[in-house]
Amino acid sequence: MxxxxxxxxxxxxxxxxxxxxxxxxxxxxxxxxxxxxxxxxxxxxxxxxxxxxxxxxxxxxxxxxxxxxxxxxxxxxxxxxxxxxxxxxxxxxxxxxxxxxxxxxxxxxxxxxxxxxxxxxxxxxxKVDYPSWPWLDSLAIRFIMKMTDGPTDPKAVIDYTDxxxxxxxxxxxxxxxxx
Ligand SMILES: Cc1cc2nc3c(=O)[nH]c(=O)nc-3n(C[C@H](O)[C@H](O)[C@H](O)COP(=O)(O)O)c2cc1C
The missing domain is CATH 3.40.50.360 (Flavodoxin domain)
Known part of the structure; x- marks a missing residue:
């Protein structure tokens, strides 16, 4: 053990x-x-x-x-x-x-x-969790995601963990x- x-x-x-x-x-x-x-x-x-x-x-x-x-x-x-x-x-x-x-x-x-x-x-x-992130963080990460083909829907909650x-x-x- x-x-x-x-x-x-x-x-x-x-x-x-x-x-x-x-x-x-x-x-x-x-x-x-x-x-x-x-x-x-x-x-x-x-x-x-x-x-x-x-x-x-x-x-x-x-x-x-x-x-x-x-x-x-x-x-x-x-x-x-x-x-x-x-x-x-x-x-x-x-x-x-x-x-x-x-x-x-x-x-x-x-x-x-x-x-x-x-x-x-x-x-x-x-995990992406836009609804629970502060507004400005959500906006900044959605902007980065837009440039990297990721999710941009402000309602998106996506657990990417395997x-x-x-x-x-x-x-x-x-x-x-x-x-
Ligand atoms: C404010 C903020 C900034 C983030 N910056 C990055 C980043 O630069 N690159 C990245 O791949 N993920 C980034 N993420 C995604 C986090 O690493 C991911 O959501 C992680 O699951 C957060 O873990 P936690 O819930 O333990 O804080 C960011 C998330 C937040 C909320």
Missing amino acids: ASVLVLYFTRGGHTAKIANAIAARLTSQGHHCDCFNINGLTQRIDWDKYDLVNFGACVLYGTYDKSVFTFIEQHQTQLAAVANSFFCVNVVARKPEKRIPENNKYLQKFLALSPWQPQDVKIIAG WQDVDKYADSLLSLIKR
Whole structure:
């Protein structure tokens, strides 16, 4: 049985849903899993407890929230001390070729900016949810979508996440742990 820590940054809740799905998958297989929002931590993390750390963050306007890098700068030693993987959530990845790390500029940006270089990476397509996004964000993303052949209907709510692939990713994490 492995002990796994899943950490995430979310703005609208979709990255949280993915992180919780990963944790639920591992828990259903008998592993111990803790799943925390990096901006909602109420206790200190007991890093020594874990065999594996999984960290996920969504892309906002071509980059990541500042809190993602602040957290990584503070904890880069602990993140690198055990088996680890990073997943990046964005809607450009609705196109399959953009789920290849070399083809996804946001993943490349993460690797260029992060002092922690994850052992393993994954790109996951996120969710378009115009009705729940602030008006200006919705307008800006619809404009970008218009230029990239994406959905522009202001009522569009589209979950692009391949949930079976999220389960497969969760399963693959265990192989990172050195026995
Ligand atoms: C304000 C805003 C900016 C975004 N910028 C980008 C972007 O530059 N590129 C991209 O592929 N997706 C972008 N997205 C899509 C998000 O990455 C996607 O909706 C993700 O599922 C959001 O996760 P969350 O619900 O955990 O915040 C943006 C979404 C919002 C709301």
